[in-house]
Amino acid sequence: MFASAVNGDRGSLARLLSLIERGGDDARTIGRLTYPKSGNAYTVGITGAPGAGKSTLTSAVIGHLRAQDLNVAVLAIDPSSPFTGGAILGDRVRMQDHSTDTGVFIRSMATRGHLGGLSLATTEAIRLLDAVGCPWILVETVGVGQVEVEIAGKADTTIVVVNPGWGDAVQANKAGLMEIADIFVINKADRKGADETRRDLEQMLDLSDLAHDAWRPPILQTTATSGEGVEELWNTVAQHREHSTTTGLLQRRRSFRLREELREIVERRLENRAREICSGSEWDALQNKVLENELDPWTAADDMLKGIKA
Incomplete structure (x- = not known):
């Protein structure tokens, strides 16, 4: 599809833009193709x-x-x-x-x-x-x-x-x-x-x-x-x-944009990963421990952040 867009196919270009708007793996794949x-x-x-x-x-x-x-x-x-x-x-x-x-x-x-x-x-x-x-x-x-x-x-x-x-x-x-x-x-x-x-x-x-x-x-x-x-x-x-x-x-403006883009990509992926780990049974169990005073919030957060590091 990307090759077709490069060759002037407007329909392919429109579909690629739709995939970019949706985000996810398709958007990352397109980004890897377009950057060079x-x-x-x-x-x-x-x-x-x-x-x-x-x-x-x-x-x-x-x-x-x-x-x-x-x-x-x-x-x-x-x-x-x-x-x-x-x-x-x-x-x-x-x-x-x-x-x-x-x-x-x-x-x-x-x-x-x-x-x-x-x-x-x-x-x-x-x-x-x-x-x-x-x-x-x-x-x-x-x-x-x-x-x-x-x-x-x-x-x-x-x-x-x-x-x-x-x-x-x-x-x-x-x-x-x-x-x-x-x-x-x-x-x-x-x-x-x-x-x-x-x-x-x-x-x-x-x-x-x-x-x-x-x-x-x-x-x-x-x-x-x-x-x-x-x-x-x-x-x-x-x-x-x-x-x-x-x-x-x-050149300075474009370099700044690239640095900001990299930061945004990292932040977005960390945010998505945080959503993943802050759900499910392990998350529920940690919340209950905090509510029952078995664990303080900071230690519980450290435990959950191990999931991001992994």
Whole structure:
């Protein structure tokens, strides 16, 4: 199936992504296949508060890339349905203009309740898309009451999208946006307040020490519905890519991501192993000993942890 996906079979690619979302042995097998073939794609994260027009902007960026005959893959990270665990917003509802374009692959992934907003399988999904030859990968995160900042740990360039009137410095700093943005975009710039928002962001940057290797996040204005400003935005992404490559920032970010991924894999496997040993008759017997004051909780925990070491 992996070979078919590498050769351009979109159905095989979709099935592999489904296996990654489910996790388990299949996801590990896919990860072992994709890792040696990855490292060529460039990942751009698009994040921001709810209602900022992230999906419309993402769609406009897709159109810009396709006009240059560049292929692109999109991961739309959506809320999970509380009943099915599936993504409820749906990629083709928001980006249906591109759904029949063979140069565009769009996939929704559910957060499944993950607090950071990113699917736990996002890293593996990005690597799969990279391994099958997608040169550009866009990752759009969901905003559900809080601004998603975890995308900065997944992307090579992070675009933070805001609306006119979004100029509250306290809100920005609480949300963590100032720390993760490589590029700020004031979308819906045809609305009142866009220039004031730009000035507010400039002042916040002046008061902060957030330059990433001498890169001061530019503040751009777009109107995604008409496509205005999208070309300038993508030119700025290219400039950031060049800057990150020449300064070593890109390599440092990717190295950090690999270290974090390794830690997450170990934590996840330990958590699964802990669930296994904290069930069954031995676990019940130890709990009873603690309840009957025959054993203290710390000693009981040490006994159970021997199962993890084994």
